[in-house]
Amino acid sequence: MLKHYKKAVIGLFMMVFSHIAIAGEVEVLHWWTSAGEVRALNALKLLLVEQGHSWKDFSVAGGGGDNAMAVLRSRLLSGVPPTAAHGKGGHIKEWGKLGLLANLDQIADEQNWPEILPTFVNELMKYNGQYVAVPVNIHRINWLWVNAPLLQQANVAVPTTIEAFWQAADKLKKAGIIPLAHGDQPWQNSILFEMLLLGMTDSHFFKKAFIDFDAMSLSSEKIVNVFAALRKLKQYMDPDIANRDWDDATHMVIQGKAAMQIMGDWAKGEFTAVNKQLGKDVLCLPVPSTDKHYSYVIDSFIMFKITDAENKQAQIALAKQMLNKNFQQVFNLSKGSIPARQDMNMDAFDICAKESVKAVQTVGNGNVLPNISIGMATSIYTQTAIAEVVTHFFRNDTISPEQAAKQLVNAVKASL
Structure with a gap:
């Protein structure tokens, strides 16, 4: 894969030097700070800088983007938007x-x-029928990352169903191995809740509850059962989860301190950054019982109205390069995601990326689902409301699953 990455980077240089543009500046707000994310973003910076434009980095740490969105909201309401925002x-x-x-x-x-974007990606880049954002990738969220040697050491089979996961987690715990690496941050807690929801229900229920926000569905026994499962899941984590960043949890799997992690495929960038072999050292498979679903997040760059003529030219240059095939390959090889374009050759990509492409093409349109936890399916307000209820329950054992379900209904209703 490194050979393909180097070839693609050389291709970027060749492409860059073939363009001459009026120099301007782009200020880009994002929350990509992990090793794999930074490497991916640098490919985009390269394109702009080598065209004579300057890149003003505006990174706001926080894996789920909550902090970045708060900063962006303040900038927008103050009338000083950045050129683009993740x-x-x-x-x-x-x-x-x-x-x-x-x-x-x-x-x-x-x-x-x-033509070059899948229909569900294409439509998401519009507001009122007008294109306003550019996609750079597609992330699958419902991935389980497994340290294969640890499971072999404990004589534990890789779990593909929720029932098998509980059994595997029990065996790992008895063997003195932390079954699940996790960080107690609202967006990470929300991901766990959502993945359990997908594994324990179906696409129809998911849409009724979290796309249509049907009150009966949100307060149903199914939601109560998901909260109960989330509480059960917590017993398979270590006690030091408070405010742990997602990539620190990933490195627990890398270092053999934990057996598994539930996280989107951006985690893959951390594995490849330290030369872990996917499919051998680290296994990637759908979160147990979610193999018929594809929970997605699309990283896109939203473009804002700016008045400076040179900076506007830089913005146009930025937007144009994001869907260039060479850039799509370089970026996604680093980021762990798959290209937003559907006409890409995937030979350079790893086994997990190829499985992701296969899944998005085969699960059926009705099972390709926007992710709740990272802002694909809801407004920022509803996303935050759900994460707060889930996290309050996750941290407070005195709240019953039934009480949490009622709080969820009220919180979602208030956020709409």
Whole structure:
């Protein structure tokens, strides 16, 4: 894979030097601070800097992006938007309501976005029928990452169902191995809740509860059972989970301190950064009982209206390069995701990426589901409300699953 990465980087240089542009500055807000994420973002910086533009990095730490979105909201309400901001589907709608987004229709026409992007990706880049954001990838969230040698050491089979997961976790715990690496942050807790929900229900229920926000579904016995499972899951974690970043949890799996982690495929960038062999040292498989679902997050860059002519040219250059095939390959090889373009050759990609492409193509449109926990399915307000209820329950053992379900209904209703 390193050979393919080097070739693609050389291709980026060749592409860059073939362009001459008016120099401008782009200020880009994002929350990518882990090793794999930084490496991926540097490929984009390279394109702009080598075209004569300058890149003003505006990184706000926090894996789920909550901190970054709070900063962005403050900037927008103060009338000083950045050139572009890393965001998700729900975020695009939120900022679109404020009338602050740039029109990218001309770029979309030039690059034929309706043809090169999957339909669900293409539509998410629009607000009121107008393109306002550029996708750089597709992340699958429902991944279980497994330290294969640890499971072999404990004579534990890789679990593919929730029932098998509980059995595996019990055996690992008895063997003195932490079954699940996790960080007690609201967005990470929300991911666990959502993955249990997918494994214990179905796509129809997911949509009724968290797309349509049907009160009967949100307060149903199924939701109560998911909360109960979340509490059970906590007993398979170590006691030092408070405010642990996701990549620190990933490194517990890398270092053999924990057997498994439930996390989106950006975790893969951490494994490959330390030369762990996917499919051998580290296994990737759908979260138990979710193999018929594809929970996705699309990293996109939302473009804001700016007035400076040179900076606007830099913004256009930035937008155009994001869907270049060479960049899509370099970026996604580093980030752990798969390209947003559906016409890419995947030979350079690893086994997990190839499985991700296969899954998004085969699970069926009705089972390709926007993720709740990282802003694809909801507004920022509803996303936050769900995470707060889940985290309050996760941290407080005196709250019953039934009480948590009632709190969830009220919180979602208040956020809409």
